[in-house]
Amino acid sequence: MLKDKDLLGLQHLSADEINLILDGAVATKKFLEGDRKCSEVLKGRTLVTLFYENSTRTRTSFELAAKYLGANVVNISVATSSVQKGETLVDTGKTLDSMKVDFIAIRHPMAGAPALLAKNVAASVINGGDGMHEHPTQALLDIFTLKERYGKIEGLKVAILGDIKHSRVALSNLFGLTKLGAETYMYAPGTMLPKDIAALGAHVANSREEAVEGADAVMGLRIQLERMNGGLFPSAGEYAKYFGIDDGLMKYAKKGAIILHPGPVNRGVELPPALIDGETSFINRQVTNGLAVRMSILKLLDGYRGVRL
């Protein structure tokens, strides 16, 4: 059983809870690979996806996860601009609560927004990404993918390269991987490294090669190309040359090391197309696993609701 009604981040999950979700995902993945994907596990439950930022993959993944389990799904998208005017997040949450919604998957540009929502609603809140904070379902699917490949997490070395400072994926992965006994190495230009990340358990490498040396998996993070104009880096070409992942770099990794990326990928910036589409790339498998993990989470949160509500 999970100890909270909500899934807000990996910071507050125990290793046991993470393993519970991963174990559950083994079963849901098997189900996904079956012929017809119909289940009544969540029949009569309702998920609302409440997205204050654009997303295709995460949102669709939540929606399908719920639908494959027999739940009703309603999608609400809110333009970012309207966050600052009109209805407050708390009021929106209370409105959804009054409509007897069971789960709210929220994505929001501001850190802490899912926690604020969770405090004010009876529904289970799932964080689909909040600002530069956490993206727990993404990290769980990354970790599930690693576990599927290696059979365990403990003792693995994972290198994360890219815009770590503005990434909620990096922080959630750091929390989750550290809790399960993996080592996380990070490398990025100084403008993309958050302060004191080492105090949270990351090894901050001095070079790409050091980060990737002997790694079991290399994860690229999406670079927001619009950040170029903000001065975080001068050009996509320069980024790719000094901070990207390429064939030469992958030679430092362990033989057979896999490539992960939360997507969508800027082809030729974080990774060259040949690597994205190559044998070591697990990027598409991550998407399938995301569905399995989210199904597992919905089932576990539903178990919580069944007992506590």
Added chain:
Amino acid sequence: MKLLIKNGTLVTPQGEIRADLLINDGKIAAIGALSESGCKIIDASGKHVLPGLIDIHVHLREPGYEGKEDIKSGSEAAVKGGVTQVCCMPNTNPVCDNAVVATYIKARAKEVNLCKIHPIGAITKGEQGETLADIGKMKSAGVVALSDDGKSVMNSYIMRLAMEYANSFGLKCLCHCEDANLVDGGVVNEGYNSTLTGLKGSLRAAEDIMISREIALSESLDIPVHICHVSTYSGVEIIRSAKARGVKVTAETCPHYFILTDDVIADYDTFTKVNPPLRERRDVEEIIRGLQDGTLDCIVTDHAPHALKDKQTEYNLAASGISGIETSLALSYTYLVKTGKLTLCGLAEKMCSAPAKILGLEGGELREGAPADIVIADLEKSYTIDGNAFVSKGKNTPFNGYKVNGVVEYTIVDGEIKYCK
């Protein structure tokens, strides 16, 4: 009207003394072993008698933001906190950048008639940092200082002109120090906790650069300057070294900067959001050292009341500021005097005489002939802070649940009892 305060412990610049204090005609008439008939007597046995606190950094919100606070509710909060003189910041609506608003504030203060209220005028029109406000006219209307509080005047040339022009009217600039470009939307201190929470951070450098600039201008022009709410250890060191070479700089800090670290932001409690942001342990420690060695001259509250709706929102969107005027004496006494960091007389200097001296205000000391602005407090009495019990409209305190010592029993302004517990 005469008033005799008997048997109290008086906190004076010469130390704590057991004595009686007679008030006559709004002034302190005598201090000593006194017996007087035919006047009201307050028995202050076991209590401390202090000069009324002078808080030179307060937001009263009127005119324009009466949903957050007004001059009446702010004055009630002040006297409940033992504050007898308040200097209120100009970021009202309209901004106090002209004589009309300053005159209005003084008139409202007179109507409310609780504590003394001194308006602070804006440095630049609309606090926009571009052209000088009506500094001379505001001086005539009674402003005691100038500030674009809430932000720095980003253009150094404009700031130079402001300091020179203000100085010709004998007015000091009180400088909020944050480089807006470097803050770049940051809402908390940049460090471990900003990384942990994913909240956008603001470096110490954003504050330190502006502290350094104001000191550089002050030093080059030989014009006094005052640094508002210092929050960084490095800022303390910059001011310390400037003072050592004789720069005419004074500085203030607030209870939240010498008590809290940014660990309290971890659950996104918006009551912890304040500008400049709460920092780390080493900052808290250095600020206390700065108070001890005189680098930081005075303690203010930066009382920043907000309506609950301004705080019940995403951290990024929440208004910045802490409602502090009702708790400053108890928090300062508990965290500075009870811990042995400052003597009680030292605290009285930080909260009473030093702020008076910085802005050339009357009062701030218990001595014969001075205005009878007095606080009688039971400093040993403890209570638990509860923002909902504030008389201020702003219930926004990060100190909810803190157990503190120091309860104000009487606040006397110009010889009149304005608050009695």
